[in-house]
Amino acid sequence: MRRLALTLKPAIGLLVLFLVLIINAAITYRNGVLLVEHSRTAEQTLNSLRHVVELQGQLVDAETSQRGFLITGNADYLESYSDALTTLTPTFMGLYESMGDDPLWEQRLDTLQSLVFLKFRELQTSIELRRHSGFAAAQKLTMTNEGKRTMDRIRTLIGEFRSEEARAFSSQASRVQNTVTTARASFWAVTLVGLGLLIYVLYTLWLYLVEVRKTERTLRRQALRDPLTGLFNRRFFDAGLEQEIMRSRRSANPLSLLILDIDHFKNFNDEYGHEAGDAVLRAIGQLLQTQVRGGDVACRFGGEEFVILMPDAALQSAEVRGRQILEAIRGLEIPHQGHLLPPVTASLGVAEFPSHGSSAERLLEAADNALYKAKRSGRDRMVISGDAEAVA
Numbered sequence: 001m002r003r004l005a006l007t008l009k010p011a012i013g014l015l016v017l018f019l020v021l022i023i024n025a026a027i028t029y030r031n032g033v034l035l036v037e038h039s040r041t042a043e044q045t046l047n048s049l050r051h052v053v054e055l056q057g058q059l060v061d062a063e064t065s066q067r068g069f070l071i072t073g074n075a076d077y078l079e080s081y082s083d084a085l086t087t088l089t090p091t092f093m094g095l096y097e098s099m100g101d102d103p104l105w106e107q108r109l110d111t112l113q114s115l116v117f118l119k120f121r122e123l124q125t126s127i128e129l130r131r132h133s134g135f136a137a138a139q140k141l142t143m144t145n146e147g148k149r150t151m152d153r154i155r156t157l158i159g160e161f162r163s164e165e166a167r168a169f170s171s172q173a174s175r176v177q178n179t180v181t182t183a184r185a186s187f188w189a190v191t192l193v194g195l196g197l198l199i200y201v202l203y204t205l206w207l208y209l210v211e212v213r214k215t216e217r218t219l220r221r222q223a224l225r226d227p228l229t230g231l232f233n234r235r236f237f238d239a240g241l242e243q244e245i246m247r248s249r250r251s252a253n254p255l256s257l258l259i260l261d262i263d264h265f266k267n268f269n270d271e272y273g274h275e276a277g278d279a280v281l282r283a284i285g286q287l288l289q290t291q292v293r294g295g296d297v298a299c300r301f302g303g304e305e306f307v308i309l310m311p312d313a314a315l316q317s318a319e320v321r322g323r324q325i326l327e328a329i330r331g332l333e334i335p336h337q338g339h340l341l342p343p344v345t346a347s348l349g350v351a352e353f354p355s356h357g358s359s360a361e362r363l364l365e366a367a368d369n370a371l372y373k374a375k376r377s378g379r380d381r382m383v384i385s386g387d388a389e390a391v392a
Contacts (some may be wrong), residue, residue, distance in 0.1 A: 048161070051091055051098060053124075054087075055091050055158065058084035061084045064266070065077050067080055069081075071314055073135070076121070082250065085120060085250065087249065088103060092109070092239065095109055108157065112154065115153055115154050117246075118150055119147065120246060123147070125359050126141050126142055126147070135173075145319060154343075178180070181252040218328040228282060229281055229300050232297060237309065238360075247351055253311075253312045255311055255312070256315060256352050256353070257309060257352075257369055258308040258349070259346050261306075265304040276341055277337045283308065283334045284329065284332075291321070292310075295310075296308055314352065315355065330343065345379060346380070348381070348383070349367045349370030349372070350383070350384050351367035351384075352385070366385040
């Protein structure tokens with residue numbers, strides 16, 4: 001009986017130790033996952049705060065620059081205004097990426113973006129008045145206090161952003177600290193046998209981190225790109241068009257817009273199936289990526305429609321590019337399920353800012369009307385906005 005007891009004690013001790021190691025390993029693993037989640041959320045919150053501070057600084061710089069120009073008429077004061085205008089879209093993209101998973105904040109960001117663009121339009125209007133009509137005209141516009149009211153609304157929204165994000169960051173930092181403390185206590189409870197289990201936990205945690213980062217990159221890409229074609233999506237295009245129009249208006253350089261529509265695409269889908277239609281869309285998307293200049297932006301506008309934004313490009317340059325794109329589409333060979341699909345063609349509408357439209361909406365409308373004329377006159381051709389005849 002005594003021998004049996006001496007035999008059971010080590011076995012029981014080993015069993016208890018094994019159970020303690022398993023529990024400790026589970027706690028350590030859980031703490032690691034929580035640390036990653038809290039740290040990632042805290043980092044996301046910190047990025048949001050940084051972008052909000054950058055946006056506020058850009059607005060202050062732009063307004064200060066505008067006031068200096070209004071008072072002195074010296075164009076050198078507009079350098080800070082131009083810098084702020086250039087960095088505005090990247091700042092908003094950063095904000096959307098860091099807050100895009102929160103529908104409430106996304107609505108607030110949309111409101112903030114509209115107010116900021118409105119503020120920059122007001123600043124631009126006063127600058128143009130000072131430049132062409134003198135100080136008195138610009139001062140009269142400024143004294144309406146429209147700009148101040150817009151800026152007050154922007155400051156209120158930014159204040160809400162900063163206040164709530166600061167509270168969120170403080171909460172996340174506390175959670176991170178608590179998780180670190182618990183993880184440290186668990187670590188000192190690990191025995192030599194448990195070290196092997198800890199190494200395994202750290203290894204699985206590393207795999208988890210790699211997967212999380214991969215997923216984050218995928219989500220950021222999906223937020224700005226069309227998953228089927230790989231081109232930028234409508235949301236990116238809308239923001240980019242507004243920005244490029246403001247830049248074109250400021251620099252007095254032309255801006256061209258091309259809208260492309262695949263001919264008879266619905267009939268093609270009905271006859272060959274949606275998978276074949278997707279193959280055509282992917283092929284067009286890949287082709288457009290090779291046909292645009294480095295500074296151009298090709299986007300999937302929706303359905304079978306694509307748009308190409310060409311900053312600093314006159315109408316003649318856009319016309320040449322449109323001819324090349326139509327010719328390249330005619331020559332496409334699209335494989336599908338071991339066979340080549342029938343040839344496809346496209347219709348194209350072209351418009352130039354500011355000749356054919358003085359705003360984003362009017363420029364889009366002009367290009368769309370030109371596209372409609374191209375389709376109505378026989379398809380597989382290009383129409384320049386305002387032209388009477390299509391160009392095959």
